[in-house]
Amino acid sequence: MLISKIGEFGLIERFRKLIKLDASVIKGSGDDCAVIKFDRDNYLLLTCDMIVEGVDFTSRTDPILIGRKAVAISISDIAACGGTPRYLLASLAINRKTPVNYAERIMQGMLSLAKKYKINIVGGDLSRAEKVVLDVSMLGRVKKKDLVLRSGAKIGDIIFVTGTLGGSILGKHLKFTPRLKEAHFLVKNFSPSAMIDISDGLAQDLGHILKQSNIGARLYADLIPQSACAKNLADALYSGEDFELLFTLAPRQAKKLLAKNLAIFQPIGEIIDKKYGLRLVEKNDREITLAQEGFRHF
Amino acid sequence: MLISKIGEFGLIERFRKLIKLDASVIKGSGDDCAVIKFDRDNYLLLTCDMIVEGVDFTSRTDPILIGRKAVAISISDIAACGGTPRYLLASLAINRKTPVNYAERIMQGMLSLAKKYKINIVGGDLSRAEKVVLDVSMLGRVKKKDLVLRSGAKIGDIIFVTGTLGGSILGKHLKFTPRLKEAHFLVKNFSPSAMIDISDGLAQDLGHILKQSNIGARLYADLIPQSACAKNLADALYSGEDFELLFTLAPRQAKKLLAKNLAIFQPIGEIIDKKYGLRLVEKNDREITLAQEGFRHF
Numbered sequence: 001m002l003i004s005k006i007g008e009f010g011l012i013e014r015f016r017k018l019i020k021l022d023a024s025v026i027k028g029s030g031d032d033c034a035v036i037k038f039d040r041d042n043y044l045l046l047t048c049d050m051i052v053e054g055v056d057f058t059s060r061t062d063p064i065l066i067g068r069k070a071v072a073i074s075i076s077d078i079a080a081c082g083g084t085p086r087y088l089l090a091s092l093a094i095n096r097k098t099p100v101n102y103a104e105r106i107m108q109g110m111l112s113l114a115k116k117y118k119i120n121i122v123g124g125d126l127s128r129a130e131k132v133v134l135d136v137s138m139l140g141r142v143k144k145k146d147l148v149l150r151s152g153a154k155i156g157d158i159i160f161v162t163g164t165l166g167g168s169i170l171g172k173h174l175k176f177t178p179r180l181k182e183a184h185f186l187v188k189n190f191s192p193s194a195m196i197d198i199s200d201g202l203a204q205d206l207g208h209i210l211k212q213s214n215i216g217a218r219l220y221a222d223l224i225p226q227s228a229c230a231k232n233l234a235d236a237l238y239s240g241e242d243f244e245l246l247f248t249l250a251p252r253q254a255k256k257l258l259a260k261n262l263a264i265f266q267p268i269g270e271i272i273d274k275k276y277g278l279r280l281v282e283k284n285d286r287e288i289t290l291a292q293e294g295f296r297h298f
Numbered sequence: 299m300l301i302s303k304i305g306e307f308g309l310i311e312r313f314r315k316l317i318k319l320d321a322s323v324i325k326g327s328g329d330d331c332a333v334i335k336f337d338r339d340n341y342l343l344l345t346c347d348m349i350v351e352g353v354d355f356t357s358r359t360d361p362i363l364i365g366r367k368a369v370a371i372s373i374s375d376i377a378a379c380g381g382t383p384r385y386l387l388a389s390l391a392i393n394r395k396t397p398v399n400y401a402e403r404i405m406q407g408m409l410s411l412a413k414k415y416k417i418n419i420v421g422g423d424l425s426r427a428e429k430v431v432l433d434v435s436m437l438g439r440v441k442k443k444d445l446v447l448r449s450g451a452k453i454g455d456i457i458f459v460t461g462t463l464g465g466s467i468l469g470k471h472l473k474f475t476p477r478l479k480e481a482h483f484l485v486k487n488f489s490p491s492a493m494i495d496i497s498d499g500l501a502q503d504l505g506h507i508l509k510q511s512n513i514g515a516r517l518y519a520d521l522i523p524q525s526a527c528a529k530n531l532a533d534a535l536y537s538g539e540d541f542e543l544l545f546t547l548a549p550r551q552a553k554k555l556l557a558k559n560l561a562i563f564q565p566i567g568e569i570i571d572k573k574y575g576l577r578l579v580e581k582n583d584r585e586i587t588l589a590q591e592g593f594r595h596f
Contacts, residue, residue: 003401004394008424011398015405021418024384034420036385036437039337048435050389050425086322087334091348091389091433096302096596100309103301107313120319122332125433126306127348128595133427135389137346137435139334297426298394 008296030212031149032080032196033140041143047077048137055297057174059131063102065174066134067109072178073199074138075117076243079183080197081149083142087120090136093129106134117180146187148247153194153213157271158254162264163244165202165237166230173241182264183245190257195247201238201294205246207278210292213248216276219269219290221283237280240295306594328510329447330378330494331438339441345375346435353595355472357429361400363472364432365407370476371497372436373415374541377481378495379447381440385418388434391427404432415478444485446545451492451511455569456552460562461542463500463535464528471539480562481543488555493545499536499592503544505576508590511546514574517567517588519581535578538593 003011012029021028026035026043033045051070053059071088078085090110094103114121119138162179179197186192194213198205202224210217226236248271249257257265272279278290301309310327319326324333324341331343349368351357369386376383388408392401412419417436460477477495484490492511496503500522508515524534546569547555555563570577576588 001398002394003392003396003398006398011401012424014398014402015422018402018405018409019419020413021420022416025418025420028418029421034385034387036420044437046385046387046420046437048387048389048421048423048433050391050423050431050433052391052425052427052431055426087332087344089332089344089346089435091346091435093348093350093431094301096300098301100299100301100304100312103309104312104316107316111316115318118320120323120326121317122319122323122334122344123327123346124313125346125348126310126595127350128353129350129429129431131427133348133350133391133431133433135346135348135423135431135433135435137387137389137433139342139344139437297424 003298008298011298027149032077035147038141042141043144043147045078045081045083045140045142047074048135049073050133050135052133053131061174063105064109066132067106068113069174070134070136071110071113072176074136075113075178075180076197078138078140079178079180080195080245081142082146082183082187083140085117085119085138085140087122087139088114088136089122090124090134092124093127093133095130096128148187148192148195150194150196150209151212153209153215153248153271154250155215155271155273156251157193157248158251158267159217159248159269159271160265160267161225161244161246164225164227165198165242165244166235166239167227168239168241170229176243178243179245186247190249190253192247192249195245198242198244198246200240202246203237203278203290203292204294207292210278214274216272216274216278217269218272218279218281220281223266223268225266237290238294301596306596309596325447330375333445336439340439341442341445343376343379343381343438343440345372346433347371348431348433350431351429359472361403362407364430365404366411367472368432368434369408369411370474372434373411373476373478374495376436376438377476377478378493378543379440380444380481380485381438383415383417383436383438385420385437386412386434387420388422388432390422391425391431393428394426446485446490446493448492448494448507449510451507451513451546451569452548453513453569453571454549455491455546456549456565457515457546457567457569458563458565459523459542459544462523462525463496463540463542464533464537465525466537466539468527474541476541477543484545488547488551490545490547493543496540496542496544498538500544501535501576501588501590502592505590508576512572514570514572514576515567516570516577516579518579521564521566523564535588536592
């Protein structure tokens with residue numbers, strides 16, 4: 001049986017079953033970050049993201065944007081857990097016939113975000129490969145009281161997203177600003193019951209919250225904020241690499257957030273019983289079931 | 299100018315010049331691990347190692363050994379700093395037409411060492427690529443008093459290695475046991491002034507100690523322990539992937555270690571003034587200068 005048959009999440013599930021963790025691990029694989037005991041008030045957060053030429057960027061992509069993207073994805077993961085990125089390692093595989101300047105521009109892209117977010121680039125590894133592969137692993141910190149996982153959504157909670165969705169492939173995926181500021185605003189002023197960053201499409205990533213919180217969701221087509229580049233609603237629901245935050249708030253908290261009238265946070269639906277799965281109320285008020293799918297590597 | 303022209307270390311040097319670190323970083327890029335403040339008695343250690351099909355293993359390598367190797371390399375780095383590995387992340391790029399079993403065997407290889415050394419596999423990332431790329435990043439801990447860097451060797455110190463050198467390409471590079479036990483024995487009972495793991499060949503890795511400790515070294519051909527697979531002395535000096543420990547001890551400590559008669563630790567030379575560079579006393583007592591080189595990716 002080939003990997004393409006069981007898919008990315010099938011393979012991850014098989015891996016996960018084999019892993020044993022000790023009591024210092026609050027949350028292993030299966031959330032935006034791993035969560036590890038640190039001190040009385042804080043946890044450590046660990047995440048990694050690998051980007052590959054021909055999948056996540058092309059041979060003609062400005063290398064500054066390649067470096068930038070790899071770092072931004074990991075920052076987005078740490079933001080989705082309510083934390084602050086602090087250190088990163090970068091492993092780069094590259095062809096020896098590449099101009100030095102190309103490699104330096106990858107580094108410059110990484111540095112631009114590292115500087116902006118006060119992240120220390122503390123090391124890395126260089127290797128040889130035909131096509132560029134860049135893997136960034138990041139260590140961050142989160143106050144225990146600020147930690148948000150995918151698993152806390154409750155029936156009645158309101159579902160929000162930041163920004164707009166869809167069409168990221170036209171450019172945003174290389175230039176997005178990770179929603180760290182927004183995540184910090186949320187965890188300081190509210191208590192999101194669940195949060196994830198939308199990397200593989202709204203429907204699929206909401207599906208992760210549904211699965212891990214053991215609930216269902218109803219979205220409203222009218223409320224889903226489509227980006228100017230989105231072709232249609234399906235694009236906003238299923239295409240990947242938006243890197244927006246998707247989170248849930250208890251009704252009273254949702255009211256408080258809505259009262260602030262902040263355009264960046266838009267309500268798109270509500271959490272319902274698990275038995276309904278993922279539902280969409282279309283513009284004509286008809287309610288349909290959505291597939292919890294999106295971008296998959298295999 | 300191409301990367302192949304300035305080489306792996308030239309490129310790393312260019313990267314390093316661009317990086318700024320804050321006061322929480324004890325040691326950034328340029329040692330076996332990055333060293334970060336943790337608590338009163340301990341530092342955190344961070345390291346990553348990327349292995350690539352066609353460079354570090356072949357398409358016919360048993361995938362269990364691929365997973366095993368990626369984890370063993372990072373453990374070896376943490377050992378070289380005197381620390382203990384605790385958590386790892388693994389990013390894997392793989393072809394979708396690969397059998398599921400192949401990917402599972404990579405995971406099994408990683409798990410075998412994770413279990414043996416009580417390391418938690420807390421997450422990772424999957425991506426698509428024509429050839430297999432596996433990047434492991436590892437988080438460990440070291441008691442402040444146990445930390446060993448490449449930079450502390452002093453004139454008069456005795457240079458030691460563990461095990462035997464050379465010919466690793468014939469098999470050891472895929473099956474080596476990282477010298478964690480030996481490193482712990484050393485830092486608990488002695489105070490190594492400098493330590494590194496030999497990943498790119500004795501001459502090149504000793505060169506890192508020489509550069510960072512600002513000293514020179516004299517090796518004795520007669521004393522260098524050649525593995526049964528080593529073709530000759532040059533193989534033991536220059537070929538990569540031995541993953542043995544190379545360390546220095548002050549003369550009195552060296553005497554104490556030698557008195558224990560432990561075959562695993564062999565003295566191979568002494569630290570001398572920087573102006574002599576790296577010297578080798580040949581079997582005929584003639585002293586020559588050695589190039590501080592070995593395996594390089596570019």
